[in-house]
Amino acid sequence: MAARPELARKVLLYWMDGVIAFIAVAFTFMMLGLVIEGMLPVWRALVVAALLLTQFIAFPFILRAAFDDKPRPTVLLAVSGVATLGAIALTPSGLGTSTWEIVASLWLSGLAISVPWRVSVVFGVALAAITIPVAVFVSRIPPVLAVVGEGITLVVTPLAFWLWVWLWRTIREAHESQAAKSRLAVAEERLRFARDLHDLLGHSLSVISLKSELAAKLSVKDTGRAAGEMAQVRELAGDALAEVHAAVEGYRSLDLSRELSTVRAALEAAGARCTVETSTDDLSPAARSLLAWAVREGGTNILKHSRATRCAITIDRGVLEIRNNGVKGPQRTSGSGLRGLSERLTAAGGTFSASATGSDEFLLRAAVPA
Template identity: 35%
Template sequence: MFGRIRGWQRRHWRDRSKAERVELQSVITWYATTWFFSLAWLAMPLVGGLDRRPVPVIVGGLLLLVGTLQCAEANRLTRPVLDHYLGRAELPPRALRGAAVLLALGLALDLALAALDGTDPVTIRLSIGAALLPFGLLYGLMVPVRVFLRHSAVLTVLLMVVFGLADPDPVRILAIGVVTAFGTAFSLLASRCGAWTLAVLWEAERAREVEARLAVAEERLRFGRDLHDVMGRNLAVIALKSELAVQLARRGRPEAVEQMIEVQRIAQESQREVRDVVRGYREADLGVELAGAQGVLTAAGIECEVRGEAAGLPAEVQSALGWVVRETTTNVLRHGDAGRCSVGLRVTEGHVVLTVENDGAAEGGGAGVSGGSGLAGLRERLAGVDGTLEAGFAGDGVFRVVAEVPLREAAVVSEVTA
């Protein structure tokens, strides 16, 4: 299961949902944050302010090595810790044991530098913050906030006491406490705020999936209910009349033929009614689809403009174009990047033209119609009414789908009359 969860990471950026993109961006930000603070708070100050005596140089070199290992370990554990926070995988507490050991080594080396007077006090304080951040980003997602704050307070007091023994200056001791408190608080905010945002986004994503499944289930129930209404009574009558015909035939009564003729009539009527139900299920009403597209897109926060009326168009044309509206609307919602979508329907020179545009496209793909089976399926439906379909980019970030269907002269005349 964990492998399947990770599968989305290998997909291209344009194929990801909003939640997947935000998660990838957040993870990359956490990766970069640890290295940035290690470089800005540890490497640069230490290289510039380190005493050139042999022992401080060795301790400083070890401190740089430990800081590098801390960043690498934090990057390695960021994804598993995030999966643990989001409830996608379990991670035992001992998973942070290596990061905790590196934190202890880093703080011990900072203390050694302070005791040796190997660098200035400001560099010592900055290196303490650089050591705390990689571990804090991970620990903030592993334990409740109260536990994190309690442990941070204990660590702050402990570091103030220990470093106070090496340098009893009250101002510098207070500065150690401030840096420790800031480092732990910053790591908690950086990790928790981003992870909480991701949790909300994934919850919204799951809600959309549940809503879609419920819509499909509701449609199946409706279809089953219609079939039951159509077939239930007719099948019961067929069963009764067949049984009556059997009894009459055994007695040699001529009425048996009449009963079987009635059974045949009811069966044929049932076939016709089932075809009507299936046709209503499979065919799309263009007017309903246009209104539904505007309502669904508006509810999803996408500005939608619909121009034109479907009244007067032949039923087969409405059905074919209705599927175009349904498919394009579905893909705009699926990609979730569009801020505006426009649907235009017009009749010109014996043709009806449907145009759907949205601004959620990216080069190489678009939130218009999924490639392959989506386009092929729509072209097959339009081919049934001698229609054509064109899809492609129409400017910066705009994806356009144009469906054109010829109208018979009688249809055009009836529309103009209407």
């Protein structure tokens, strides 16, 4: 399951890198056109191109710092800001506003994903207060168009990048929440076992300890009573051992309905949609216990060895089928868990198989005697 957030991270970063690369290429051709038309000296175009390249190189690192929750890239933000100011200062006034809009919005985007939103808003208002008057008085753009154009560029671009970063963090938190649910389910099962074991042995062992201590004291005063106390200790120890055997046998004889619900909850917590269709009314207790073991091992196998997004569990006439997708590459079908399950079913007169069925699906099939 860990590959899903990593894939989302790569897709989002590559998409945003592509946007930056497109803008860089567009500005390169714009600078080249200005040089060819004689509107911009070669040295000036090279300096502007270098400043823009500095910003376009710094921005992906700022993005990755935001994605990976690294410390705020203050130096990169400062370098990007200086490059922005330099590019704007050296751009011809006739083309200044379009350059300012894009370059300033990229720098503002870096702020939006790196600092608290209030700081970004302050800088955004300051940039709008500078660029809108320049667009009106220098480039002779109508006030309404200047306000709309500058405002949209300085708001939409940072907001878009901020939303992509927010989307990634949401995906990561959802995955971490699923993993936490799985760990919590395991922890609850361990706690239940510990509680049952404490309730089972706590009283018996306490009494055995007290009677053993009493017998030790009586051994030098009244050997008859000491022998009686030790006989009771032996009886209590035998009873406790029998209770432990009964408890272990109870854990070994799994409940089929409980295992189905547990496996379904674990798979859904891991991000796989699980459907369960069963008909088990005609099964004997022994058959239900065997199928419960198969369900548990099948669910464990899916969680450990696949990236399943869907799973179907069916039981009909004593035949269990667990089918899941997310199989990548050759699958192990002879692990210790599956091998032990096969031996258990075969010894009881049933059958077992587990193999890939083509494309990316895996099928576990277990049949118990009628």
